[in-house]
Amino acid sequence: MKFCTVKQYFDDENNNNVTNGIATTVIPLPNKHLKIKANNKEMEQYEQELLRNVMPQELTKLILAANYLNFKEALDFFCRTVANAIQNKSVDYVRKFFGLESDFEPGEEEKLCKEFAWSFEGVDED
Amino acid sequence: MISSTSMISNHVPLELINSILSRLPVKALMRFLCVSKEWSALINSSNFIKKHLNHSIETNSDRTLILKEIFMNPPSQSRWFSVPYSDNDQFGKAVQIYQPLHNWEILDYCHGLVCLTFYNRYEEKEDIAIWNPLIRKCRKLPNEPIDKPSGSLYYSCSSFGFGYDPSNDDYKVMRIAQFFEGGLREFFEVKVYSLKSQCWKKIEKHLPIKEICSAQSVSLNGAFHWIVEQHGGSESILAFDFANEKFRLYRKPSNEDLASLEVLGGCLCFIECCPEIPTYNDFWLMKEYGDESSWTRIYKIESDAVLWNIDYFKPLLFSKNGQKVLMEGVSLIWYDIKNKRGKKVKNRSFPKRFKTATCIESLLLLDGDNVIDPKQKKNKRKR
Numbered sequence: 001m002k003f004c005t006v007k008q009y010f011d012d013e014n015n016n017n018v019t020n021g022i023a024t025t026v027i028p029l030p031n032k033h034l035k036i037k038a039n040n041k042e043m044e045q046y047e048q049e050l051l052r053n054v055m056p057q058e059l060t061k062l063i064l065a066a067n068y069l070n071f072k073e074a075l076d077f078f079c080r081t082v083a084n085a086i087q088n089k090s091v092d093y094v095r096k097f098f099g100l101e102s103d104f105e106p107g108e109e110e111k112l113c114k115e116f117a118w119s120f121e122g123v124d125e126d
Numbered sequence: 127m128i129s130s131t132s133m134i135s136n137h138v139p140l141e142l143i144n145s146i147l148s149r150l151p152v153k154a155l156m157r158f159l160c161v162s163k164e165w166s167a168l169i170n171s172s173n174f175i176k177k178h179l180n181h182s183i184e185t186n187s188d189r190t191l192i193l194k195e196i197f198m199n200p201p202s203q204s205r206w207f208s209v210p211y212s213d214n215d216q217f218g219k220a221v222q223i224y225q226p227l228h229n230w231e232i233l234d235y236c237h238g239l240v241c242l243t244f245y246n247r248y249e250e251k252e253d254i255a256i257w258n259p260l261i262r263k264c265r266k267l268p269n270e271p272i273d274k275p276s277g278s279l280y281y282s283c284s285s286f287g288f289g290y291d292p293s294n295d296d297y298k299v300m301r302i303a304q305f306f307e308g309g310l311r312e313f314f315e316v317k318v319y320s321l322k323s324q325c326w327k328k329i330e331k332h333l334p335i336k337e338i339c340s341a342q343s344v345s346l347n348g349a350f351h352w353i354v355e356q357h358g359g360s361e362s363i364l365a366f367d368f369a370n371e372k373f374r375l376y377r378k379p380s381n382e383d384l385a386s387l388e389v390l391g392g393c394l395c396f397i398e399c400c401p402e403i404p405t406y407n408d409f410w411l412m413k414e415y416g417d418e419s420s421w422t423r424i425y426k427i428e429s430d431a432v433l434w435n436i437d438y439f440k441p442l443l444f445s446k447n448g449q450k451v452l453m454e455g456v457s458l459i460w461y462d463i464k465n466k467r468g469k470k471v472k473n474r475s476f477p478k479r480f481k482t483a484t485c486i487e488s489l490l491l492l493d494g495d496n497v498i499d500p501k502q503k504k505n506k507r508k509r
Contacts, residue, residue, distance in 0.1 A: 060138050067142060079142070083149035091160050098138055103163050112160045115496065118262060119156035 047081050059085065060098065088124045144168065148178045151188065152238075152260050152487045175489045176295075179237060182486040187213040192240060192259050193220060193480040194232055196456070202229050205477060208259060211484070215445050215460075220475035224499035226257050226264040232481050233342060234288040238488025239297060241288035252284060254299055256321060256494075260485055263494035267319055270326040272303045275313045279305040285338045285352060289345020293369035297321040297490070300350050300366065302338060312336060318368075321491075329371055335364060344387045346394055347415050351387055353378070363387065363396075379410040379421035390441045390451070396421070399438055405429040407439050425451070425463045442484065454482055 054062070059082050066074040086094055091113075095101065102109055113120070138146075147155065147169065155178070159166045168174055182188075189211045195204040206225040210218035230242040230253075238260060244253040254267040274281065287300040299319040306312050316329040335354040339361065343350040354364040356375075361383075363376040378385065382398040389395060390411060398408035407427045414420035427439055439453040445460065453459045456479040458471040 063138060063142055063146075075145070079145045080149055082146050086146075087150050087154045091157060094158060094161055098143070100162050100165075102161070104160075109160055112166070116156045116159065119153050123157070 047077075047084070050081060051085060088122070090120075090123050090126055093124075093126050140164065140168065144174060144177070148174065148181050150178075152489055155489065156261055169489070170492060175492060179486075179488045179490065182488055183237070186486065188487060190260060190485045191217070192223075192232075192235075192483040192485060193477060194225075194482075195477045196479050196481055204229060206259075207475075207477065207480075209473075209476070213446065215450075217458075217471060217473055220473065220477070223259060224262075224497065226497040227253075227255055227266075230255065232483045233286055234345065235483040235485065236288065236290050236297065236345065237490060238485045239288075239490050240483045240485065241299060243286060252286070252301075254286070254319075256288075256297070256299070256491060257497070258485075258488065258491040258494065260487060261489060261492060262497040263491045264497050265321070265324075265491060265494040267299060268324075268326070270301070270317055270319070273315055273328075275305055275315070277307070279307045279311065279313050282306050283341075285341055285343065287343030287345055287350040287352075289343075289350060289368075290348070291320075291368035292348045294320075294322070296323075296368075298368055300343065302333075302352075304338060306337075314338075316366075331371060331373060333364070333373060334375065335362075338364070340387060344389050344394070346389050346392075351376075351394060353385055353387055361385075363394075376412075376416075377418045377421075379412075379423070380408070382408070386438065386440075388441055391444050391448075395441060397438075397441075403429070409441065425461070425466075427461060427468065428466070442482065456480070458482070 050059075059078060063075065063078045063082065066078055086097060089097075104112070143165070147158070147165075150158075155169050159169055191209045191211050193207040193209060195206070198204045204225075206223050207220040208223050209220045212218070227242060227244065230244040233241040233243045233254070235241065238258055240257045240259060242255045242257055244255075245251075246253055251269065251271075253269070255264055256267070257264045272281065272284070282304045284301050284303045286302075287298075289298060290296075291298050298321070301317050301319075303315040303317075304312065305314070314333045316331065316333070317326050318329055319326045334356070336357050337355045339353045339355055343352045343366075345351075348369055349365045349367045351366075352364045353361055354375075355361050361378060361381075363378060365374050365376060366372075367374070379396050380398050382400065384399040384401055386397045386399065387394065388397060390409075394412040394415065396410040396412070398410070400406045400408075406429060408423065409425050409427075410421050410423050412418075412420055413422050439455055439459070439461070442452045442454055442458075444451055449464060450460045450462050452471075453461050453468070457476065459468045460471060461468045
């Protein structure tokens with residue numbers, strides 16, 4: 001099923017949704033993943049490599065591509081990679097990462113941050 | 127150019143945000159409540175909390191041990207700590223944490239929640255609270271009086287239990303108060319507290335037993351279990367099922383008088399304790415829940431295997447390869463089943479003597495009361 005979707009993808013010339021660069025990353029992944037499924041250490045290394053070579057914002061595009069291609073293993077992998085990338089980051093960093101803005105009323109956000117001030121300790125520098 | 131269905135924009139739909147966030151540790155999630163109203167609503171939703179919990183249970187990798195110092199003089203000096211426990215059976219550094227309530231005891235724990243009790247000597251009642259240490263939330267249970275029966279029965283003691291009810295996706299605290307009349311009659315008052323409904327309920331069911339022998343029950347597969355004495359003098363294991371609210375009895379694997387129940391590796395664990403020298407602890411597991419013929423002896427700790435003068439080792443969990451068991455004496459010990467040798471866990475950051483609770487990452491009780499450390503310094507908040 002995975003490969004049918006990919007083929008259909010490239011046949012559809014009007015489809016701008018997945019840039020070539022991203023399709024290149026996504027397609028080789030299934031083979032690698034299936035081959036080294038049992039080896040967690042190699043997957044960790046691949047994850048590190050991905051984080052080094054791919055810009056954070058590109059990771060979100062990989063997730064969207066994997067979701068569109070209905071490619072569950074790649075989606076799980078990229079979601080986990082993004083989770084690991086953001087888990088110790090600040091609120092501002094995460095907003096930039098996903099292109100979000102605060103929609104809290106003035107003072108509302110301050111109140112929340114104060115209530116859970118302990119969760120801000122030890123966060124990575126932006 | 128950027129439409130709502132276009133993937134050229136960076137906009138990740140909420141369902142994918144959901145998948146990413148469900149993999150995060152709870153400390154990050156508490157911080158990300160401040161990202162936006164949508165994220166706050168998502169993280170607070172019961173569906174997300176359930177999804178996140180299921181992921182923690184399935185991966186079972188990043189656990190935290192909560193340690194409570196014991197035998198301190200005065201007892202109010204007892205400190206609490208949290209220790210990361212990783213997938214490769216390694217312990218990190220113990221960090222002191224603020225306890226929600228002074229000098230309370232650990233009753234039991236489940237899915238990141240720790241149930242605490244405190245015996246209020248002056249008012250002669252037991253206070254109970256449920257705590258999620260990783261998100262610093264707590265809920266104190268409403269005080270529930272014991273309904274004393276009429277007649278000359280006198281109150282003996284209460285036995286407690288805390289556990290998960292899968293049929294109602296709820297967490298329950300159970301109290302069985304025992305009354306006796308000079309060995310002639312006995313009476314039991316059974317009440318159950320539901321975390322979901324936040325109230326106590328009386329169970330009007332007859333207990334087919336004479337006496338409950340254990341101070342606390344163990345929770346497994348939606349039921350509480352105790353060692354009990356039946357009319358006629360023999361001992362059995364009593365189980366109370368949350369779903370159908372029925373009691374049933376199981377046979378013990380051995381007839382040794384001094385015994386205890388625990389949960390180990392997802393199975394009911396029966397521990398025979400021989401009090402006479404040479405002392406030993408004999409461990410049995412009910413491999414198939416409910417099947418008495420599946421009681422299997424898995425190992426026996428002889429007194430010379432561990433260099434301690436303790437008569438009871440509480441088993442906590444198996445090591446990743448299943449060859450060792452982490453035990454709680456006054457400190458932690460790894461017991462190697464094949465080589466029959468115990469080795470103390472050496473970690474300078476641990477207190478000398480303590481009891482433990484094991485927590486997984488969970489957002490349960492996110493709607494509880496905040497546990498605020500009054501000594502918390504006003505750090506420069508990093509946004």
